[in-house]
Amino acid sequence: MELHQRIVSAPIDFGAIRSEFGLASAYPAEASAEARDAVDAFAGDRVDRTDIPFVTIDPPGAMDLDQALHIERTPSGFTVHYAIADVGAVIYPDGALAKESGARGQTFYLPDGTVPLHPPVLSENSASLLPDQPRPAALWTIELDDQAEPVRFSVVRALVRSRARLDYLRVQADAESGSLHPSIAALPEFGTRRIEAGVARGAIGLRLPAQTIIEDEHADGHWRLVVEPRTAADDWNEQVSLLTGMCAARIMLDGDAPARERVALLRTMPPPSEPALESMRRTAQALGVAWSADEPVGQMLARLDPGTPAALVLMSEATTLLRGASYTVVDGAAGEPPGPDTLRHSAIGAPYAHVTAPLRRLSDRFATEICLARCAGAEVPRWVRDGLTGAADAMRRSDSVAGKIERACIDLTESSVLARRIGAEFDAVVVREANGNRPAVVFVADPPVLGPCVGKPPEGEAVRVRLLSADPAERKVSFTYPA
Numbered sequence: 001m002e003l004h005q006r007i008v009s010a011p012i013d014f015g016a017i018r019s020e021f022g023l024a025s026a027y028p029a030e031a032s033a034e035a036r037d038a039v040d041a042f043a044g045d046r047v048d049r050t051d052i053p054f055v056t057i058d059p060p061g062a063m064d065l066d067q068a069l070h071i072e073r074t075p076s077g078f079t080v081h082y083a084i085a086d087v088g089a090v091i092y093p094d095g096a097l098a099k100e101s102g103a104r105g106q107t108f109y110l111p112d113g114t115v116p117l118h119p120p121v122l123s124e125n126s127a128s129l130l131p132d133q134p135r136p137a138a139l140w141t142i143e144l145d146d147q148a149e150p151v152r153f154s155v156v157r158a159l160v161r162s163r164a165r166l167d168y169l170r171v172q173a174d175a176e177s178g179s180l181h182p183s184i185a186a187l188p189e190f191g192t193r194r195i196e197a198g199v200a201r202g203a204i205g206l207r208l209p210a211q212t213i214i215e216d217e218h219a220d221g222h223w224r225l226v227v228e229p230r231t232a233a234d235d236w237n238e239q240v241s242l243l244t245g246m247c248a249a250r251i252m253l254d255g256d257a258p259a260r261e262r263v264a265l266l267r268t269m270p271p272p273s274e275p276a277l278e279s280m281r282r283t284a285q286a287l288g289v290a291w292s293a294d295e296p297v298g299q300m301l302a303r304l305d306p307g308t309p310a311a312l313v314l315m316s317e318a319t320t321l322l323r324g325a326s327y328t329v330v331d332g333a334a335g336e337p338p339g340p341d342t343l344r345h346s347a348i349g350a351p352y353a354h355v356t357a358p359l360r361r362l363s364d365r366f367a368t369e370i371c372l373a374r375c376a377g378a379e380v381p382r383w384v385r386d387g388l389t390g391a392a393d394a395m396r397r398s399d400s401v402a403g404k405i406e407r408a409c410i411d412l413t414e415s416s417v418l419a420r421r422i423g424a425e426f427d428a429v430v431v432r433e434a435n436g437n438r439p440a441v442v443f444v445a446d447p448p449v450l451g452p453c454v455g456k457p458p459e460g461e462a463v464r465v466r467l468l469s470a471d472p473a474e475r476k477v478s479f480t481y482p483a
Contacts, residue, residue, distance in 0.1 A: 008447045009216035009224035010416035012472075014112050017408045021401055023108055023115045030096040035119040038090040038097075038126060040136045042157050049139055050161040052081050055183045056129055057237050060167045063124035064107070064116070064359045068137070068162045069240060073186040077145040080190070082244050083137035083160040085127050087118070087358040088365045088372075090136070093383035097122075102390060105398025107360040108405055111213040111223055111413075116360075123359045131162045138355075138368050140244050148193035153247040154375045155368070172231040191236025194243060201349040204272075204298040204322065206315045207306040211448050213413050225413055227448045241356040242348060249351035251371045253330070253343065263380045264330035265367045265388050266353050269346045272297065272321035280317055287313060287460045297321065298349070309429045312443060313460045316431045322347050325399075327363060327392035331385060363395045411475035414449045418470035418477055425466050425483045433459035442479055455481035 027035070040046075054068035068083040091098050101117050108115040116123055129135050139158035144150050164181060174180045175188050198205065209227045216222035245267070252264035277297065284291045284300070287310040291300045301318060304311035328343060345352040355371065358364035366384055373380045428442040431450070439452040442465055457463045465479040 008417050009219060009222040010413075010419065011219075011221050012111075012223045012413060012416050013221075014110050014409060014412070017110065017405060017412065018115075020408070021108075021405055023110075023405075025113075025115050027119045028096060028100060031100040032119050032121070034092065034095050034097040035122040038122055040086075041089050042086075042136065045157060046136065047139070047156055047158040049081075049083075049158045050134060052083075052160065053183050054081070054083055054129070054160055054162045055164045055166055055181050056131070056162050057166045057168060057171055057184075057233070060169075063120070063128060063130075065129040065162075065165070066357045066359045067241070068129045068160060069187075069237075070183045071186045071190055071240070073189070074143075077143070077151075078148055078186060078190050080140070080142040080144065080240060080243070082140040082142070082240060082356070083129060083135075083158070083162075084140065084244075084356055084364075084368065085129055085359050086136040086138050086157060086368075087127055088138075088369050089157065090122065090127055091118075091365070093381070093387075101362055102387075102394055105362050105394040106402060108398075108402055110405065111215070111409055117362065118359060127359060129160070129162050131165045134159055134161050138372060140247070142243060142247055144190075148190055148197060150243065150247055153251070155248075155251075155371050156375065157372060168231055168233045168237070169229075171233040171237070175233060187236050187240075188232070191232070191239045194239035195235060198239075198242070198349065199299055199302045202296050202298055202346075203349040204318065204347045205302060206318055206322075208312070208315050208319075209443070209448060211410050211450070213409060223413055223416075225410075225417060225447045225449065227445075242352070244356055245352045245354060246348065246350050248353040248355045248367055248371050249343075251374050252353060252367070253351060254374065260332040262330055262332040263370050263385060263388070264328075264343075264353065265363055265370070265392060266328045266330065266343055266351060267325065267345055267363070268328045268343060268352075269322065269325045269348075270342075271344075271346045276320045280314065280321070283317055283459070284314060289314065309460050309462055312429055313431055316441075316443075327395045329388045329392050331388060333385070361395070362391055362398075366391045408475060411477075412472060414447075414451065415470045415472045415475050415477050417447055418449065418467055419472055422467050422470055425464055426479070428453075428457075428463055428465045428479070430457040430459050430461050430463055433457070439478075440481070442481075444479070449477060451477045451479055453479040453481050457481040 056065045056068045066085050070081040107117045137160045140155045142153040212228035343351050353367045354363045355367045369384045426444045428444045432441040434440040442453045464483040465481050466483040468478045468480045470477045
């Protein structure tokens, strides 16, 4: 089914959602002063790598630039230089700014603006990897073989300078025209090989339509829903962060270190449950999708055409496989470390750690400090070890809040843009059939809405449904079948 949209917008105030979740953008005065006056604690100890022509790739308008990339093809494979904003160097571990960021956990994103983890004077200015500015960074160097598998990797504190600020659509267009910036000319080949490696190791990737809320440029205060275009450039760039996080986990879980010395903060996810996999197999069979008993679920999903109704259904159901994501602390000095099966991220197919977005996520600052210490042959700072459990708790809590905020904003926008169209008919794909008291779920493409449907529409089929209700106060919509 073609995923297109007509412009349908509605006046929406997201202030109620901010109030509901207690989101306050203002920082305490002392924390704001620390951010304004922040200085690099390692200014005299950095490797000068301003010679590397880094570029950044971010959404248009983004100012909190965590990552800068340089990648080159070598005779034996690839070399990736990945510079990450060195937030740990500009925040006092026991200061007011560290305390406030610990309470927040992460940046929260709403359509009308962000509630930042750090004050913008830091996250969008002095610590951001803006172009043509020397910046302190944690510089990852990853050497890979011809199949883009890492053979050597390390991270050091460095001084870097970005040369250009790019966005995903521009990178995609440049790739298609053969005019990619020289610093990322090897990105398509690297990204493609890393995606193939992910499928081979059992990674589970979902390519579902992503609902995004954007402002109507023709009407102030009006907002509309669109399907966010996901380009190959998004996927290639994602592989750089995934690779870095996997290397970080390997450094923290170094098998050569005594168990009592291992320290890590990992992003983990348990394996899919057997009942969930069995349910998916029944769905695939009902949809006529061939899936052999020995083929991993990630490989099956990877070969589907994401534009087909069957793929939409199976990828929607696959979200039930990716549950239980959490943060796992390893501190050998505190007792028996978790078993290896509990240290993996099943959707990635390997141990993994967040280290590439410290301006927006608390955990990354802690995990990066562990990796820096390990690569330097130094002790992990005491403030890091003492703060790991609190950081993990803050991430679990803030992840839950972030998910609820995102869902609330989408629900409010869906119900608002449809409020005046009750009784109208829409083309839809049935994502999930009705089961007992659980209603069917349909995906309407225009405007892009995912909602419950009364009746018994056949799963995986393209159908015509009628809008039964749309209540912005309750943030709920429902459809009925037959129309």
